[in-house]
Amino acid sequence: MATLAQAPAGDASGQPGLDPHADHVVVRFAGDSxxxxxxxxxxxxxxxxxxxNDLATFPDFPAEIRAPQGTLFGVSAFQIHFGSSRIDTAGxxxxxxxxxxxxxxxxxxxxxxxxxxxxxxxxxxxxxxxxKAGYETNPxxxxxxxxxxxxxxxxxxxxxxxxxxxxxxxxxxxxxxxxWTLGLALWMFGRPRKxxxxxxxxxxxxxxxxxxxxxxxxxxxxxxxxxxxxxxPLKQFRVAPAAVEPGFYRTVTGAEALSLGLVAGAKxxxxxxxxxxxxxxxxxxxxHALARLKEYDVTTFQAEDEIAAICAAIGASYAGSLGVTxxxxxxxxxxxxxxxxxxxxELPLVIVNSQRGGPSxxxxxxxxxxxxxxxxxxxxxxxxxxxxxxxxxxxxFEVAIEACRLALMFMTPVMLLTDGYIANAAEPWRVPKVxxxxxxxxxxxxxxxxxxxxxxxxxxxxTLRRIWIRPGTPxxxxxxxGIEKSYATGNIDYSPENHQKMTDTxxxxxxxxxxxxxxxxxxxxxxxxxxxxVGWGSTFGPIRQAVxxxxxxxxxxxxxxxxxLWPLPANLGALLAGFRRVLVPEMNTxxxxxxxxxQYLVDARPFSKVSGxxxxxxxxxxxxxxxxxx
Amino acid sequence: MNEMTKPxxxxxxxxxASDQEVRWCPGCGDxxxxxxxxxxxxxxxxxxxxxxFISGIGCSSRFPYYMETYGFHTIHGRAPAIATGVKLxxxxxxxxxxxxxxxxxxxxxxxMLHLLRRNLDCQVLLFNNEIYGLTKGQYSPTSRxxxxxxxxxxxxxxxxxxxxxxxxxxxARFIARVIDTAQKQMPDVLKRAYRxxxxxxxxxxxxCVVYNDGVFEDFTDKRNAANTQIWLEHGKPMLFANGTKGLxxxxxxxxxxxxxxxxGDLSRxxxxxxxxxxxxxxxxxxxxxxxxxxxxxxxxxxxxxxGEALERQKTEHTQGLxxxxxxxxxxxxxxxxxxxxxxxx
Numbered sequence: 001m002a003t004l005a006q007a008p009a010g011d012a013s014g015q016p017g018l019d020p021h022a023d024h025v026v027v028r029f030a031g032d033s034x035x036x037x038x039x040x041x042x043x044x045x046x047x048x049x050x051x052x053n054d055l056a057t058f059p060d061f062p063a064e065i066r067a068p069q070g071t072l073f074g075v076s077a078f079q080i081h082f083g084s085s086r087i088d089t090a091g092x093x094x095x096x097x098x099x100x101x102x103x104x105x106x107x108x109x110x111x112x113x114x115x116x117x118x119x120x121x122x123x124x125x126x127x128x129x130x131x132k133a134g135y136e137t138n139p140x141x142x143x144x145x146x147x148x149x150x151x152x153x154x155x156x157x158x159x160x161x162x163x164x165x166x167x168x169x170x171x172x173x174x175x176x177x178x179x180w181t182l183g184l185a186l187w188m189f190g191r192p193r194k195x196x197x198x199x200x201x202x203x204x205x206x207x208x209x210x211x212x213x214x215x216x217x218x219x220x221x222x223x224x225x226x227x228x229x230x231x232x233p234l235k236q237f238r239v240a241p242a243a244v245e246p247g248f249y250r251t252v253t254g255a256e257a258l259s260l261g262l263v264a265g266a267k268x269x270x271x272x273x274x275x276x277x278x279x280x281x282x283x284x285x286x287x288h289a290l291a292r293l294k295e296y297d298v299t300t301f302q303a304e305d306e307i308a309a310i311c312a313a314i315g316a317s318y319a320g321s322l323g324v325t326x327x328x329x330x331x332x333x334x335x336x337x338x339x340x341x342x343x344x345x346e347l348p349l350v351i352v353n354s355q356r357g358g359p360s361x362x363x364x365x366x367x368x369x370x371x372x373x374x375x376x377x378x379x380x381x382x383x384x385x386x387x388x389x390x391x392x393x394x395x396x397f398e399v400a401i402e403a404c405r406l407a408l409m410f411m412t413p414v415m416l417l418t419d420g421y422i423a424n425a426a427e428p429w430r431v432p433k434v435x436x437x438x439x440x441x442x443x444x445x446x447x448x449x450x451x452x453x454x455x456x457x458x459x460x461x462x463t464l465r466r467i468w469i470r471p472g473t474p475x476x477x478x479x480x481x482g483i484e485k486s487y488a489t490g491n492i493d494y495s496p497e498n499h500q501k502m503t504d505t506x507x508x509x510x511x512x513x514x515x516x517x518x519x520x521x522x523x524x525x526x527x528x529x530x531x532x533x534v535g536w537g538s539t540f541g542p543i544r545q546a547v548x549x550x551x552x553x554x555x556x557x558x559x560x561x562x563x564x565l566w567p568l569p570a571n572l573g574a575l576l577a578g579f580r581r582v583l584v585p586e587m588n589t590x591x592x593x594x595x596x597x598x599q600y601l602v603d604a605r606p607f608s609k610v611s612g613x614x615x616x617x618x619x620x621x622x623x624x625x626x627x628x629x630x
Numbered sequence: 631m632n633e634m635t636k637p638x639x640x641x642x643x644x645x646x647a648s649d650q651e652v653r654w655c656p657g658c659g660d661x662x663x664x665x666x667x668x669x670x671x672x673x674x675x676x677x678x679x680x681x682x683f684i685s686g687i688g689c690s691s692r693f694p695y696y697m698e699t700y701g702f703h704t705i706h707g708r709a710p711a712i713a714t715g716v717k718l719x720x721x722x723x724x725x726x727x728x729x730x731x732x733x734x735x736x737x738x739x740x741x742m743l744h745l746l747r748r749n750l751d752c753q754v755l756l757f758n759n760e761i762y763g764l765t766k767g768q769y770s771p772t773s774r775x776x777x778x779x780x781x782x783x784x785x786x787x788x789x790x791x792x793x794x795x796x797x798x799x800x801x802a803r804f805i806a807r808v809i810d811t812a813q814k815q816m817p818d819v820l821k822r823a824y825r826x827x828x829x830x831x832x833x834x835x836x837x838c839v840v841y842n843d844g845v846f847e848d849f850t851d852k853r854n855a856a857n858t859q860i861w862l863e864h865g866k867p868m869l870f871a872n873g874t875k876g877l878x879x880x881x882x883x884x885x886x887x888x889x890x891x892x893x894g895d896l897s898r899x900x901x902x903x904x905x906x907x908x909x910x911x912x913x914x915x916x917x918x919x920x921x922x923x924x925x926x927x928x929x930x931x932x933x934x935x936x937g938e939a940l941e942r943q944k945t946e947h948t949q950g951l952x953x954x955x956x957x958x959x960x961x962x963x964x965x966x967x968x969x970x971x972x973x974x975x
Contacts, residue, residue, distance in 0.1 A: 315715025481703025
């Protein structure tokens, strides 16, 4: 496949330039955190999706809301990879880097493909900004960017001119720069401006001045492209639409898909959804999304802390709703004791963990998948709890429904793992119908025993699920709690044989879930071979692409990607035994690797990355080759 | 909840007692409180099946096991948070929280603050014995300075928190105080708490016979109670010592003071107005023995409760909205790929 940077170029750089007929392109918008790069990227994404390309995005922003202007640590970036064929990742290397200031150039240049294009706002490359970014000389002028196609022009001045007629102050006028840049990008890739104009009209609403100024900037950027093409190196690219399954599509982020999936899960079960949350990056977006869906029988509760958030959700489940709580690693740690209570009282509960870089506060806005131990093992006592993980933004929808299903079918808390990358990244989603999913059967116990008291721990002999009694039901008053209860009566019981029996029962119930989840299939490749690359969560895209590339070179490698992490699918051990070697790429120091070794005595080897950045395809490719080289 | 609308026979106190053997120490103040609650429930017109007792951890938190109602013995300090979920999920339930000084004001202090501030419709019975009982006698957040305990062998140096003062500061709209042995007055206070729509905070001085025996004796001893206790009544002059003493707000110092009324002159005595927060502030700040201990309903000034406010807002904002989930899934920037557009996927 042709990529932007592989075609020879005729320009002065002497490097391979950009191919106007490339079938996939990676563009990175980078600027100050106040430059609106995430908005620019988000709008470019929508236009790209509407043009029919497959795509994946990677928003990468600092933890600081408004870091000091022009600094390296204040750089915010948004990367989009789009193409006319299947796109699994946000791309290893940008083909085009839009740098709104020297700091953005400095931070992002190392990732740019040699021969790639730099679009820089020369108006921001003054002495002060250069110094802040640590440049001694101006890179736009000193020849240091000769390996790339450099397009430097004064975006700031162009924007000021474009919006002059609106009489905005200098600061407000310059805030339209991102729309100018977006206009240019839309022109470069032949995208219509209308969706952006519609969005600006909605966004600014009654503020006609800002709306019109932004639209004027957008149009000016677009017009600049048209004019410059006639005279300069700026060329338009045509990336043909991707061939995809027919259907109705939309773009969706992980947080959006998760909120929709939780609402769908509750609806399939016929239950009200109660969501208890506490603000934390990058999990808050789920709270925000659900707060706007109250007409779908959703209650959201912003609690005083993480503990109250999960406890309120447990209380709601006790009262007959489907309780859900969500957080990121540090907040999940705070919820741990309450998870034990939910296990002990056997109440349904979904706990969403949008993982971020740890330990402690760690890297709040960067991605990692280092909470697997915490999810599977991280509680006091023998406290088994199912754990599942989403692989991509759109996958969050189905995984959320699956979490609801397991929680209700087995009367258990379920941990759903996603991560900062999935939560914020967007991709096209072929929208399913809710009726495509089987209903989740829920039954509240109402029968009053002929004599004696109800045993709230009476179980279904197959699934070992306990009965669910809603307070308010006559004749079934009972007490539950965190203290060990009698298997036979539900009353407090500390006796040795009872604790053994209840511990064994809780374990058997969760282990037994393996009988009710799909057999593990191989994502790509044969069911036996030289190497199985086993992944989970957001590493799906890079692993799949890396395995595909290696297979194209004749390597006998297969990709296995786990949704169910605890319990593991019943056939996984046998499946792994069919491979000579097992490689586990993870954005942690080897947590799934440990789990697989423990469960199957298999010599799984870790391939670890904890830089806060997703894997690149090339990194995994190299690891596969390295593994098979000896 | 249809069953609720059918006529149901009235309950008796014994209908509210579970078959579980009570496991508190002999002589514990908890027995008296349990008895008073079981005795009061029929008078409230409450039903066991729509009543939920929720507790945290500690001696007091065993309470739900002994009530023949729905009960949830949760984890340390978290009963208010669990109760919030229960009540929001089913507003028809009568929710009672049973907690102690350690559970409610130390490990669970944050939840108590926010429960009171939000004004969730429920009753809080805070058993204050000024000690950690279940963990064998350490000083608690309400222990007085100098309390000797296994963790403070030389006496505690921390200033205690005063539960009713805390509750008032947190924004509680109903505050009352009783003594475990006050079997005559406790039902009335419980009834008022039950009828108040919002968080009803009731501090109960409860004697721990094993680790803090007699800590309240100076003012609970019935022989001297007339002089050491003042039972408040809304709209009545605040009198004690058989009417020979009264409480008066000094308008110059803005402080409460004890005045002599033995001559029958009540003109200086302040009339209790339970809706007056300034008076409530003075009543909860009074320290024994300089002042008598204020008992009964100290403050009651209802405001919309949390569940009701949420419900009203939800009705307002979702009126006329159709909950079409398939339409929701399709919302936002979208496009259709028709079969003739699609190639091999």
